[in-house]
Structure formats: structure tokens, C-alpha cells
Amino acid sequence: MKYMILLYGSQQDYDALTGKAVPGKPAWAPADFAAMGAFMAEFSRDLAESGELVETRGLTAPVHARRLQLIQGAPVVTDGPYAETQEVLAGYWIVDCESFDRATQVAGRLAQCPGPAGAAADAVIDVRPVAESRDELEV
């Protein structure tokens, strides 16, 4: 059964990752960033080895987002639609696990991700079952 593990971050989190001073957020030193990268690489490698990894991707900074909406019937693009403190999708894993509980266990390991003190204070990770077919969406 497939599950999506979603990781969120705001533009401010991205700023902090590049070492910038952000009010209320610890700045990341290059060593912190390298440690996080190593942890994430190992996390994904282990999932690939267990055969549970379907796909994983990280997304570029929220400022690069384009939002499309119909406004008075016309498709309109908004550049950078998010407020800088708004938590938006930053990356995801799609895993193929035997159960929701196993997928949650996998996501739980992300809590061990290294980082400067307080960096994960308001971090949120969601785990959501992927619909296997349209039937599952029709109630």
C-alpha cells in the first residue's frame, strides 16, 4: 500500500537553511546542513534497500512557485503566492509499506534528523494513504 510522507517548510525555513539570519529561527551552519543532507541520504537509501521507496523529491524555495487560478473565467498566474512564514510542501517520499503503521514508523525516523537546536520546534510531517484507484475516492 502506498503512502505519501509530506514535509513542510516556509520560505523563512529555506532562508535559515542557507545560513541567513531569520528572526526566531536558528541559522544553519554549513556543517549542520551537511549533517542533514547525510541523514536524508541515509534515510532514503535504507528505504530503497528495504524495497519500500517509490519516489522521493525535494522542492525548490517557495518564492519560485507559480499559482494558477481562474479569475473571472481566465487562468491567472500568481508569482510567489505564499507569505514568507506560510508552511508549504517542501519535499515528499512515496513509500510502499505493508501498513499505515509501518509508514508512520518510517516517517517517525525523520524526528531524528540533526539540526541546530530549535530548528525542528514547529516542524510538521504528514503521512497520507495514496488512493490506489478511483474507487477508493468514490464514497
Next chain:
Amino acid sequence: MPDPGAEDLLRRLAPQVLGAVVRRYGHFDTAEDAVQEALLAASVQWPAAGVPADPRGWLIKVASRRLTDLLRSEQARQRREDAVARWVLPGEWAAPAADQAGRAGADDTLILLFLCCHPALSPASQIALTLRAVGGLTTAEIARAFLVPEATMTRRISRAKQGIKASGAPFSMPAPGDLAVRLAAVLHVLYLIFNEGYVSTTGPDLQRADLVAEAIRLARLLHRLLPDDGEVTGLLALMLLTDARRPARTGPHGELVPMAEQDRSRWDAAAIAEGVALITGALPRGATGPYQLQAAIAAVHDEAPTAEATDWPQIMALYEVLLRVSENPVVSLNQAVAVAMVRGPQAGLDLLAGLASDERIASDHRLHAVRGHLLEMAGDPAAARAAYQTAAERALSLPQQRYLQARANRLGDR
């Protein structure tokens, strides 16, 4: 000063880096600023730290980071001013995917050239933006070349970028149906850059070799991208064949030397050989456009061992064809000279009489200079002197004024 090798590398990479960043993230206007900053960072860091192993990758990375920063503050400002950056998705963006098939794989530099020469921009803006975004010149360098204050050029470039943004043009090749018209605009911009450098309408120097070199560099680039286009080949050949005479075109004191009096041994033989080979290869292929015809005329001049040996009947015939494909009073003026050389000065003067009522050229110094020349040939020094003097008063550059005044003075005491 950075060494010229590194500077060439940066100028060559500039459009590739901008193309890669705009293709990836959009925001042509902001990306262009980000790339300029990356180029600046490279010109400061590379001489000290050495050129990185993958200079293009280095520049793309630095420019992308800079773009994120610039967008970050741009969006924060917009939110403060409650001005959301919104744009209506242009209809052509919804074109079916199959429509894109022929455009895939197009070179980023070529797409950039088309964008910079977008019909929504004025020619002055097209020129400035092409030199910056494709040529990799700084605003200060472009301002210097066009003898305008840097602030003026900054505004011109920023207006040009807003024009691109407002046009909604996507980062892709023009639609196949628009290609010919859009390519003609690109060629015209390169031609104007060359002319600005070669003729130098204002200022103390007769020619600005930096603009000439840049125009030739960009024409070479375009020729590499579109080797089978006859007019692209024709324009490059025209530039080479014209610029080949540069060493003999000015005397020791910077004065203008007319072609008939130039020391032909000082012409650039290699440039002439290259130009002749290009135009000889292009002429038999397909329709012959105005740049090919002008190049062919330049080639006839360049191949004459002496001024007297010039094949004027052939030049006259080429001007006739050129007038048929692009009616233009400056071409008519040149045609009058060719006719005078073949059929005698009076035949040329008769043609000029017809041009005097064409308001596009009637007050141009060139009309009066040619009239002076033909009257001199016809043996009427008093009228020739008056015509040269009128031309001198109307000439825009100092060397041209001095040359025409000298012509007039030479006839004065006869």
C-alpha cells in the same frame, strides 16, 4: 583588469547561463539581473581563485541563488505594498503539446536573441537588451558605447525588460509562422549595432570598434546557430567585408579617407576572404535578400585591386536588384554613384534630382555629399563646393564634418 581570456569566456557563457536560469525558473527580468551579478562575482573571484572546473555550472548555481534572493525581496515588497504579482496566462501558452515538437532543442541563446528583439520593444530597447542579455556587456559599457549617461541606459534596459514581461512571451522559439519576421528583427538589431559602431552618428570618433566587434561576434554566433539561413550568412559577410576596410578608412589624424583614395594594401585580406567565401556560398541558395545583395556589392568593391578597376557595371546591376527587394533612399543614393561611374556624372545627378523630393533623405548630409562628388566629376567646382559645404553643415560626426569641409576647401580657390 580581468584578463581578456576570462572576459571572453564570461561573455560567451552569459547568454547560456541566462537561458538556463530563465528556462528553469522564468522571471526573465529578475533572472537577467541575477545573471549580471553572477558574472560580476565571477570577474572578481575567478582571477584570484582560478576558473572553476565547470564555469557554466558555477555561474548557473550562483545566478540561481541570487535569483532566489532577488525574488524573495521582490515578493516581500509586493506583499507590503499589497500588490500581488499576477498575470493572465497568455492564450498561446495553452497551445497543444504537439505544437512544441518543432521547437524543442532550440538553442537558448537563439531564444534569447528572439526575446531581446521582441516586436513589443523599440529598436533602441532591443539593441540595449541584446547587448546586455546576449552580449554580456554591462549597462555601463553599453551606455559608453552609445554615449548616453549610465542612468539613461539603466532605465532603457529596465523598460525593455518590463516590455518583455508585459508581452507575455514564453521562453521558447517563435511560432513557425512568425519565424521569418522575428528573424528579420534580430538581423536588423545586429545591423544597427554594427552601423552604430561603424558609422558612429555622433561623437568625436569616426568609428567605435568595440560595437563593430560585438556586432560581428553576435552575427557569428547567429550564423553558427542558423548556418543555412542565407540572410544571416549575408549579414555576417556584409559586416566582415565592410569592416575589412577599417584600417584604411581613417588617416593618421583620424580623418575619413574615401574608398577611392584608400590604401588597399591595408585592407584586412583575411576578413575579405572569409566574407567572399560566405557570400559566394550563400548566393546560389534560395531567395536572395537585401543583406546578401549588400554583401555582394561590398565583395565587388573589396575584390577590386584598384579603385579604377572596380566593376561598376556589376555594382550598378546589384543595386538595381537591391532597390527592387528593399526600396530605400540610401540605396538609391548609392545607386546614383554607381550609375555615374558607369554612364557619367550627369546620369547620376539626374537620379539625385529625383531623390531631392524624398523627405527621408532630402536633408541628409549624404545626399549633398554625393551631389558634391558628382558635380566635381562633372567639372562644376563652384556648385560642388556649395554642395560639400551644405553636407558638412549637416554631418553628425566631427570627422565627417572635417572631411566634407576639406573637400569644399579644396575646390575653393579654383
